[in-house]
Amino acid sequence: MRPWEANIRRVVPYVPGDQPKGSRLIKLNTNENPYPPAPGVAKALREMDPEAFRKYPDPSSSCLVEALAARYGVDKERIFVGVGSDDVIGMAFLTFFNSEKPVLFPDISYSFYPVWADLFGIPHKTPALDGEFKIRPEDYYQENGGVVFPNPNAPTGIFMPLNQVEDILRHNRDVVVIVDEAYIDFGGTSALPLTEKYENLLVVQTFSKSRAMAGMRIGFAVGHPDLIRALSDVKYSYNSYTMNLPSQILGAEAVKDQVYFQEITSRIIATRERAKERLGALGFTFPDSMTNFLFVTHERASARELFAALKREQIYVRYFDQPRLDNSLRITIGTDGEMEALYAFLENYL
Numbered sequence: 001m002r003p004w005e006a007n008i009r010r011v012v013p014y015v016p017g018d019q020p021k022g023s024r025l026i027k028l029n030t031n032e033n034p035y036p037p038a039p040g041v042a043k044a045l046r047e048m049d050p051e052a053f054r055k056y057p058d059p060s061s062s063c064l065v066e067a068l069a070a071r072y073g074v075d076k077e078r079i080f081v082g083v084g085s086d087d088v089i090g091m092a093f094l095t096f097f098n099s100e101k102p103v104l105f106p107d108i109s110y111s112f113y114p115v116w117a118d119l120f121g122i123p124h125k126t127p128a129l130d131g132e133f134k135i136r137p138e139d140y141y142q143e144n145g146g147v148v149f150p151n152p153n154a155p156t157g158i159f160m161p162l163n164q165v166e167d168i169l170r171h172n173r174d175v176v177v178i179v180d181e182a183y184i185d186f187g188g189t190s191a192l193p194l195t196e197k198y199e200n201l202l203v204v205q206t207f208s209k210s211r212a213m214a215g216m217r218i219g220f221a222v223g224h225p226d227l228i229r230a231l232s233d234v235k236y237s238y239n240s241y242t243m244n245l246p247s248q249i250l251g252a253e254a255v256k257d258q259v260y261f262q263e264i265t266s267r268i269i270a271t272r273e274r275a276k277e278r279l280g281a282l283g284f285t286f287p288d289s290m291t292n293f294l295f296v297t298h299e300r301a302s303a304r305e306l307f308a309a310l311k312r313e314q315i316y317v318r319y320f321d322q323p324r325l326d327n328s329l330r331i332t333i334g335t336d337g338e339m340e341a342l343y344a345f346l347e348n349y350l
């Protein structure tokens, strides 16, 4: 080993989903939106003057923060924006989880959480989901240094009703509780209004799914101004400037078009409900998803083999090579046409 290698910080890295290229492929593996961003985004992009790129962007991303404040009816001081919700959640781990006590998150959940915890040296404990893949609120009543969970959860898609979220909040008044609402716009009810009632609640959302802008990397958090100020202090100290200028401008445009947002989210929800019927008829079982994906199992098909067979047909879904997940596939809801191609393949395969 070369001497400097001893000084390298070693982590088990987060493994992002494949981003295969090709015009023929059907990409149902990373929960992207199958529809384009709001029309105002394309217009603003065409009107963008590269001369503006010469200067640093507004470090506080005020145009985006103001658009979000107007959309969600909250004060600007209660909003923090970041480079995707990954950036926001990572900063929140660094800012709020500084206890000797373990941070709690579900054992089956967003696989970035243990990576951040390990990277930042944060002790953590992962209560198991129940037999139906549900989070048990009472597992989060034990002493801890913080709580984080997605709602709906990923990759199960299960939404926890807000009264249970409140049960967790009531038992955790001394720590910061992060609710990661990456998939909230597909039928769940946001905990965002609860940030007025619980000063220790941080709700995080993303533009990557319901707003069809994963490539622009935009996420945000809503919470008490003291939480937001603490996050900003860490953020600026850690990676100085925040969002690039196009993301700020185009993100603000996306937020303004609520009609288009409603249209594409309703369309995805309708396609998902049809997918439940079609996949159910093919013998798949799945938790009742409130997201833009289904987490499916088939008692007669190996998930690993089906994943490989679909890939040969240029249909990409997500396979997780880990205990309790390795007999299931996570299938993103695409357009109706893409889903029909999937059903056609499955009808032949099974």
Ligand code: PMP
Binding pocket: 083, 084, 085, 086, 087, 110, 150, 154, 180, 182, 205, 206, 207, 208, 214, 217, 218, 219
């Ligand atoms: N949270 C959850 C539960 C997710 O599935 C994802 C998407 N991979 C994210 C956060 C991060 O999304 P983004 O960084 O694109 O906003």
